[in-house]
Amino acid sequence: xxxxxxxxxxxxxxxxxxxxxxxxxxxxxxxxxxxxxxxxxxxxxxxxxxxxxxxxxxxxxxxxxxxxxxxxxxxxxxxxxxxxxxxxxxxxxxxxxxxxxxxxxxxxxxxxxxxxxxxxxxxxxxxxxxxxxxxxxxxxxxxxxxxxxxxxxxxxxxxxxxxxxxxxxxxxxxxxxxxxxxxxxxxxxxxxxxxxxxxxxxxxxxxxxxxxxxxxxxx
Amino acid sequence: xxxxxxxxxxxxxxxxxxxxxxxxxxxxxxxxxxxxxxxxxxxxxxxxxxxxxxxxxxxxxxxxxxxxxxxxxxxxxxxxxxxxxxxxxxxxxxxxxxxxxxxxxxxxxxxxxxxxxxxxxxxxxxxxxxxxxxxxxxxxxxxxxxxxxxxxxxxxxxxxxxxxxxxxxxxxxxxxxxxxxxxxxxxxxxxxxxxxxxxxxxxxxxxxxxxxxxxxxxxxxxxxxxxxxxxxxxxxxxxxxxxxxxxxxxxxxxxxxxxx
Numbered sequence: 001x002x003x004x005x006x007x008x009x010x011x012x013x014x015x016x017x018x019x020x021x022x023x024x025x026x027x028x029x030x031x032x033x034x035x036x037x038x039x040x041x042x043x044x045x046x047x048x049x050x051x052x053x054x055x056x057x058x059x060x061x062x063x064x065x066x067x068x069x070x071x072x073x074x075x076x077x078x079x080x081x082x083x084x085x086x087x088x089x090x091x092x093x094x095x096x097x098x099x100x101x102x103x104x105x106x107x108x109x110x111x112x113x114x115x116x117x118x119x120x121x122x123x124x125x126x127x128x129x130x131x132x133x134x135x136x137x138x139x140x141x142x143x144x145x146x147x148x149x150x151x152x153x154x155x156x157x158x159x160x161x162x163x164x165x166x167x168x169x170x171x172x173x174x175x176x177x178x179x180x181x182x183x184x185x186x187x188x189x190x191x192x193x194x195x196x197x198x199x200x201x202x203x204x205x206x207x208x209x210x211x212x213x214x215x216x217x218x219x
Numbered sequence: 220x221x222x223x224x225x226x227x228x229x230x231x232x233x234x235x236x237x238x239x240x241x242x243x244x245x246x247x248x249x250x251x252x253x254x255x256x257x258x259x260x261x262x263x264x265x266x267x268x269x270x271x272x273x274x275x276x277x278x279x280x281x282x283x284x285x286x287x288x289x290x291x292x293x294x295x296x297x298x299x300x301x302x303x304x305x306x307x308x309x310x311x312x313x314x315x316x317x318x319x320x321x322x323x324x325x326x327x328x329x330x331x332x333x334x335x336x337x338x339x340x341x342x343x344x345x346x347x348x349x350x351x352x353x354x355x356x357x358x359x360x361x362x363x364x365x366x367x368x369x370x371x372x373x374x375x376x377x378x379x380x381x382x383x384x385x386x387x388x389x390x391x392x393x394x395x396x397x398x399x400x401x402x403x404x405x406x407x408x409x410x411x412x413x414x415x416x417x418x419x420x421x422x423x424x425x426x427x428x429x430x431x432x433x434x435x436x437x438x439x440x441x442x443x444x445x446x447x448x449x450x451x452x453x454x455x456x457x458x459x460x461x462x463x464x465x466x467x468x469x470x471x472x473x474x475x476x477x478x479x
Contacts, residue, residue: 079230089239094244101251104259111387123448193391 011137019141024148030153031205034120040154041197044112047170050158052106054151056114058144060091061123065143068131074133075100084127085118089160092117122146139159159201165191228256235400260314266382268351285353287343288313293325295465298338313340316359318366318459325462339462344370349377354463357453361447362387365396365455375467378420381405383452390463393448404439410460412437417464419457422449 008016029035038058043053067087068075075083096114099107107114118124128145131139162168167175167187175181191195209215221229261277265284272280288301290313299309316338324337342353352375356367363386370379381402388394395401405420412418418437423430424446427438441449 036421075228076226076229078221079226082230083233086233086237090241093241097244097248097252101248104252104255 006154016138016141019138020148023142023145024152025149025208026215028149028153028199028208029122029125029146030117030150031208031214033122033125035125036150037198037201039113039116039120040150040157040201041194044158044161044197044200045165046109046153046162046191047155047158049106049109050154051170052103053110054147054154055114055152056092056095056099056110056184057117057120057122058147059095060088060117061147062127062140062143063091063121064088064128065131065139066136068127069134069136069139072132072134081117081124081128084124088123088127089118122150152205153201157197160200161191161196164188165196235333245256262479263384264342264353264355264368265344266354267370267380268346269380270346277294284344284346289341289343290316290338291341291463291466292336292338293465295463295467295469297466311338313342316340318355319364322357322459335373341463341466353458356383356455358451358458360385360388360396360451361393361445365448365451366452367455369456369460371410372401375470376409376411378405378408378410383447388448389445391444392442393445395442395445396448396452401439401442406441409436411467415468417461419453419460423454424449 014208021031026032030037030040039053039057041048064084064087068084071083071087092115095117099110099114126142130142134142159169162170163174165188167173167181175185175187224407251341258274258277261276261281262272265272265277265280268284270280270284286302288299289297290299290309290311292298297308299311299313300307321337324334327334328337340355344351344353350373351370352373353368353370356369358365358368365383365385365388367381367383369381371377372379383396383402385394385397388396406422410417410419412433421438422441423438425439427435429462430438
């Protein structure tokens with residue numbers, strides 16, 4: 001185990017701030033690392049499931065990071081992946097049960113995708129890459145940061161897909177209020193299909209890279 | 220380095236702790252989840268008689284509109300009758316019956332096994348002075364179970380309303396059975412022909428426009444691209460409704476007799 005910082009550092013030191021803010025843009029799990037794409041395509045047809053999915057991933061990722069970080073010195077390295085999986089799986093089951101109890105409608109819409117948080121590469125990736133070698137507090141921040149990075153992409157994609165696909169935002173029929181249907185506007189049914197999520201994510205990646213030249217590969 | 224003994228102990232302890240946490244969480248949340256399932260069932264039943272409800276008012280509306288819960292056996296005899304909050308006959312509430320178990324029982328009896336007599340639920344709804352009879356449905360789609368509720372007018376023949384649900388039919392194809400345009404087709408259709416023979420309602424591939432006029436009243440258009448789900452709906456309606464045919468006939472006979 002690497003020697004850790006001995007002097008007490010402030011809770012939001014520049015290093016810790018980076019943990020939260022890097023995953024939002026230049027280290028984004030979806031647009032830069034291209035992880036967690038599967039669920040990003042599946043649950044973004046409407047805003048509400050996307051928001052609930054984001055919160056679920058946030059809870060699982062932050063807690064799993066903290067738990068693994070607390071256990072990190074006791075976990076035998078030969079079974080570390082199994083231990084990580086057990087922690088993630090139990091947190092996901094907890095989240096699933098809570099949703100079934102308190103957000104039944106949404107949990108039905110999310111159906112298998114809550115369970116599939118277990119296989120979300122972002123979570124395993126963060127546990128293995130960060131929580132196994134860092135203290136609980138930075139791990140918690142790292143979890144939050146990556147979950148927010150995942151969440152904002154999901155929410156932006158869902159916003160556009162719901163707006164153009166169903167003509168509403170978070171279930172409110174915005175397009176009807178504006179009255180564009182009267183002048184011949186029609187909802188684009190294609191936005192509801194998964195491929196359009198991929199294209200929307202692609203557009204976000206394009207915009208992001210054109211603004212941040214560091215992300216562009218040399219060749 | 221960790222010894223093998225440590226690894227075994229560590230993983231055992233971890234699994235036991237996790238199991239304890241998960242099972243207590245499941246126990247704790249069970250009542251809430253059960254209530255959700257119950258509310259959903261109520262909302263579904265009421266939707267089949269075209270009453271829209273919110274989650275909060277579901278229970279109250281159910282008590283207002285559903286005046287009787289009946290269970291019948293295969294011969295069409297009433298086994299239980301639950302009216303205005305008390306049993307007038309038998310001791311099983313139609314609401315508590317799981318149709319899936321009853322259908323399995325029926326299948327096993329048909330296969331020659333000795334099983335207890337299955338009971339099938341009917342809900343009687345009173346709305347604007349008229350009575351409607353609601354029958355829960357359950358069958359197989361392409362990927363998993365499909366279900367629904369169908370309500371009849373007091374002639375036990377004309378469909379008043381219907382709802383369908385499904386576990387995981389293909390979105391845009393089979394899943395269309397749970398949309399209003401598909402369900403509205405059933406309104407006013409009949410399950411008995413002019414000679415009082417049970418015909419059920421068919422979901423017709425290629426559309427009912429090609430059928431003879433006499434048959435159109437017993438059919439609706441299938442979902443294009445959702446043939447197996449559509450056939451599933453046809454089978455579900457036939458299988459479940461045919462169980463109730465003896466009951467319907469008995470009721471009609473009783474009503475046609477002059478009141479003593």
